Amino acid sequence: MLQLASLGIVLYAFWILLSGYFEPFLLGAGAGSALVVVLLARRMKIVDREGHPIQMIAAVVLYWPWLFKEIAKCAWEVSRIILDPRLPISPVLVRFKPSQKSQVGLATHANSITLTPGTITVEAAHNEFLVHGLTRASGAGVIDSEMDRRVTRVEGYR
Template structure:
């Protein structure tokens, strides 16, 4: 029940943020639409620990900050590669082992990799993630496991 309540509050907050109009009629429509969506999600058995991850609430904010920093640093590195004449790129495809991760952790890692410029997740399977890296240094950093360790720390 707490997952359903958190989903309803999150939907309401997002609706308020995106609508920008706070007349009584529209607030009532927003409340009704959020209630309908939350009840439909509950009836479809979509409201659970994975869809509304309450256990991550305190850990995810620092992770997002770290991820934004990594996105900025790698976007500057990719920009430098593009703007530097005569740079010879040596892209690599690497396999990250993820056999001990839960599905949500694996997907979070794959999405975090893709959000970071210079790396793209090509495939996600039960025991590994296939990643295209723009440079050998990017592949080395990814294989070092820093990002994977941070994503796993979210779950524990």
């Protein structure tokens, strides 16, 4: 119920911010559209703790600055590899077991790995991630990483 209300509010805010007009007709149409989407989402049963994880918002917002710092660091390294005339790559495929339990935690972890340049999650399952790394160091860096611990902390936050 809390999730449905939150979804409706987010959708209505999205409508208002996109339109930028404040006429009664457009405000009403926005409310109607948001309501229809919320009802459809409820009918599809995709709004629950996994599909609309409002319990994670505070922890995720705290996690983002660290993720951005990590992305900047890795992007700098990969840029140097691309601009290097010798192209010093040593691609590896790495398998490892992530420590998250819920689907939303696993998705956050997999997306974080893919967002970081130099590593891409190729397969993400409950007990095993398959990660492609651009260099041996970046591939080995995802196993039992700090990212893993931080995402688990975000997931466990209540």
